[in-house]
Amino acid sequence: MYTLYFQHFNSKVRLTEEEQELIKSYLTLKKLRKKQYLLQEGDVCKVIAFVEKGALRAYSVDENSNEHIIQFGLEGWTISDLYSFLTGEPATYNIDALEDSELVLISKSAHEELLQTMPKYETFTRLNITGAYLAMQRRLTSIISASVEERYQDFINLYPHIVQRVPQHMIASYMGLTPETLSRIRKRISSK
């Protein structure tokens, strides 16, 4: 139920048994069935979710009802609408489950209490945010400076497991391409 969460935690900051038990008391376990929402646009995002099992996506919807995938969340990843979580403003993202999923959630109040009372949790959070920032920077650099072929190649090298689990049209959405364009790129790559 918490296996991956604490593996991830301990890989960044080592916890004692007692500290682990203390943190557990602040965490919420939640199961989500495929297609169920963790968050819908317009609600305030009250949790950060760690994926123990399954797959989720965060996406925005534009005026023409097109979905734009911002982030995937697979086992061992964290997913949230961080802007809404931190500011208390309504969320601009929707987060739903692509597969039946098991999550470890931390609420805003629990998160803040742990940040204040437990230096190890603060370190863990800082390392997580730093990691997310670097991933975001890499994604941004790739979008503005690499060719679509390079971007797709980078994506499958970095996240080979996503390609196997997520439908192609969602990967196209994540890359900001139409499914047709992505399909052409894949053909071109495979014929090389």
Added chain:
Amino acid sequence: MKTMQTIAIIGASGNMGSAIPRGLAKGNYRLLLCANDLDKVQTVAEEIKSSHPGAEVAVSDCSRDASWEADIIIAAVPYSAEREVAEKIKAVANQKIVISIANPLNDTYDGLVTAPDTSAAEELQKLLPNAKVVKAFNTTFAADFATPVIDGKQADAFVAGDDQEALQTVVELVETVGFNPIVAGSLAVSGTLERMQLLLIQLNMKNGYNWLADWKILHH
């Protein structure tokens, strides 16, 4: 809130346990009806679906799995079964709202089995120290859920708990059912609410209210 919340009702084959989801079916909730007798609870689910075709209703015979899936857990079981339920759901109830509806009546309905300085709700909180226990739906009879307006007056329903956000969420549930919610205070007020219902049960039996009676505070 747009995001659909999942509510697990443990003991959904019972009188109160089936009345509560019937009352909540018009809200934006996914209802997980949970009981040992799956056939019985399946019948309740089908009734709800036929009267509210849009309702999201599922059944389960595992209170632990249902509570794991849920955002809110309603322990619609008698006081005597609270301990057993708490043991089953303890690992998955951390930080979740757990609603205590029980009135800890004795067998002859003329007193409570709890000590004077505690309540069914506070005892449940002790069993689930990391959950947000809220007292609600204990001052309303099962029949009131079908008739939340009695004799032209909307029945009051009292809510007590220590977590403000959890209280607000439960107030919304009470409103969805159709009662007028009144936040009575902290969880320590639960004992008073449970004794109020002891009185109403005694009056019901004495005066023949036919289990359709409720509280209403008259005020300026």
